[in-house]
Amino acid sequence: MIEYRSIRVGLLGAGSVGSQVARLLLEHGDELAQRIGARIELVGIAVRDLDAKRDAELPRELLTTDADALIVASDIVIELMGGLEPARTMVLKAIASGADVVTGNKALLATHGPELYAAAEQVGAQLSYEAAVAGAIPIIRPLRESLAGDRIDRILGIVNGTTNFILDRMDSTGASLEDALATATELGYAEADPTADIGGYDAAQKAAILASIAFHTSVPVAAVHREGITSVTAQQVESARRAGFVVKLLAICERLTDPETGEEGVSARVYPALVPREHPLGAVRGANNAVFVEASAAGPLMFYGAGAGGVQTASAVLGDLVAIARRHVVGGPGTAESTHAELPMFEIGRITTRYAITLEVADEPGVLERIAHVFAEHGVSVEQLQQTVSGGSERATLVIGTHEATESALAETVASLAENPVVVSVASVLRVEGAM
Ligand SMILES: NC(=O)C1=CN([C@@H]2O[C@H](COP(=O)(O)OP(=O)(O)OC[C@H]3O[C@@H](n4cnc5c(N)ncnc54)[C@H](O)[C@@H]3O)[C@@H](O)[C@H]2O)C=CC1
Ligand SMILES: N[C@@H](CC=O)C(=O)O
Numbered sequence: 001m002i003e004y005r006s007i008r009v010g011l012l013g014a015g016s017v018g019s020q021v022a023r024l025l026l027e028h029g030d031e032l033a034q035r036i037g038a039r040i041e042l043v044g045i046a047v048r049d050l051d052a053k054r055d056a057e058l059p060r061e062l063l064t065t066d067a068d069a070l071i072v073a074s075d076i077v078i079e080l081m082g083g084l085e086p087a088r089t090m091v092l093k094a095i096a097s098g099a100d101v102v103t104g105n106k107a108l109l110a111t112h113g114p115e116l117y118a119a120a121e122q123v124g125a126q127l128s129y130e131a132a133v134a135g136a137i138p139i140i141r142p143l144r145e146s147l148a149g150d151r152i153d154r155i156l157g158i159v160n161g162t163t164n165f166i167l168d169r170m171d172s173t174g175a176s177l178e179d180a181l182a183t184a185t186e187l188g189y190a191e192a193d194p195t196a197d198i199g200g201y202d203a204a205q206k207a208a209i210l211a212s213i214a215f216h217t218s219v220p221v222a223a224v225h226r227e228g229i230t231s232v233t234a235q236q237v238e239s240a241r242r243a244g245f246v247v248k249l250l251a252i253c254e255r256l257t258d259p260e261t262g263e264e265g266v267s268a269r270v271y272p273a274l275v276p277r278e279h280p281l282g283a284v285r286g287a288n289n290a291v292f293v294e295a296s297a298a299g300p301l302m303f304y305g306a307g308a309g310g311v312q313t314a315s316a317v318l319g320d321l322v323a324i325a326r327r328h329v330v331g332g333p334g335t336a337e338s339t340h341a342e343l344p345m346f347e348i349g350r351i352t353t354r355y356a357i358t359l360e361v362a363d364e365p366g367v368l369e370r371i372a373h374v375f376a377e378h379g380v381s382v383e384q385l386q387q388t389v390s391g392g393s394e395r396a397t398l399v400i401g402t403h404e405a406t407e408s409a410l411a412e413t414v415a416s417l418a419e420n421p422v423v424v425s426v427a428s429v430l431r432v433e434g435a436m
């Protein structure tokens with residue numbers, strides 16, 4: 001029997017993810033010791049309530065309400081409390097006391113990332129966070145290590161399980177957003193307050209993290225353009241389905257070059273978009289996540305799997321823990337954040353994409369010509385136009401698909417359309433992404 005040295009690990013938070021991390025550490029201690037060459041000693045689990053019911057049964061003697069004492073007694077701290085404070089203060093304290101840190105806290109990283117990375121780099125500590133984006137799916141490490149020699153051009157991700165479940169349910173059953181959300185809540189996918197999910201905040205935090213790593217640029221969450229799914233209607237989902245598309249909430253991180261100045265920059269944005277059903281992202285069902293990466297040399301790559309869930313996310317936390325623990329055994333520096341490029345952020349008006357616009361118009365001669373004129377006036381080129389007239393109605397529905405256009409040109413086009421006397425209403429404007 002090999003006598004391994006011990007590496008002391010302190011766990012902050014024993015909720016859905018934390019309780020599963022503790023259980024796996026306790027159950028697989030021997031195997032992990034062999035893989036690492038040292039024993040992970042779980043020295044304590046900081047909780048708010050010693051008697052709370054938990055997803056996994058944990059030894060009472062490990063529970064403590066004194067997180068500060070636990071931090072200073074640990075070589076590696078795992079933060080799984082969530083939220084900004086006291087998580088930020090505790091992570092800084094752990095780093096200052098010489099510990100490495102593993103966290104799954106995307107809100108913390110998207111808001112205070114640069115401060116935490118700088119603190120870690122200053123003392124040579126490792127801060128790892130595979131669980132923070134797309135749960136169990138390995139995406140941070142592939143971007144940072146496997147693709148370190150390549151140039152990433154674009155990331156298209158479904159990174160919020162709750163909204164994907166809702167949109168998938170609307171697509172497959174015709175349910176309204178409210179009904180699909182109620183089902184997501186019943187099944188335990190949505191948060192008690194689902195605003196972070198359906199408002200796109202959670203996806204925007206993940207987009208900020210992905211863009212920062214992919215483009216070696218510090219991207220604050222405030223620079224991510226965010227639109228949630230709250231105004232997506234059953235009608236839009238049904239029209240998309242009939243046209244061979246599916247509505248998905250996408251996080252898009254893109255390297256862009258201004259065609260006029262040649263300036264290079266980054267766009268990070270979250271919005272619901274039409275995706276062709278045959279695109280790999282179009283087939284992502286239920287609460288799953290997927291991240292589609294386009295790299296210059298590697299070409300398109302797809303990472304797919306469970307983006308949430310206690311035990312699934314615990315797998316990513318343990319992966320980070322094992323990697324850090326191995327470094328304790330073999331020595332050497334950790335991986336610092338790479339922000340050498342510091343590309344400027346391009347605002348949403350500068351991005352180009354395709355659009356599908358649905359208009360209710362008067363059914364009278366010359367309407368199509370007047371509508372086409374509005375598009376031409378703003379330099380937006382129409383790719384296809386479909387007209388439907390309901391029997392006996394004096395109105396017609398026009399669905400217009402555009403070629404690539406800038407957001408600013410599209411916004412001006414839509415504003416002009418809304419004011420045009422032949423337009424009864426602009427029923428829907430959705431971007432089209434991933435067209436192949
Ligand atoms: N649940 C999931 O599927 C995923 C969660 N994450 C992230 O992992 C982290 C943990 O998430 P969950 O386990 O789902 O959250 P949770 O709400 O189930 O658990 C958090 C636990 O931390 C405890 N806590 C909060 N403040 C504390 C304090 N000051 N001292 C001690 N304990 C404290 C809470 O009482 C709770 O038991 C979050 O940052 C979340 O965003 C990331 C990916 C997926
Ligand atoms: N609420 C999130 C949980 C994981 O990050 C989601 O639905 O994806």
Ligand code: NA
Nearest residue numbers: 130133135137
């Ligand atoms: Na992940």
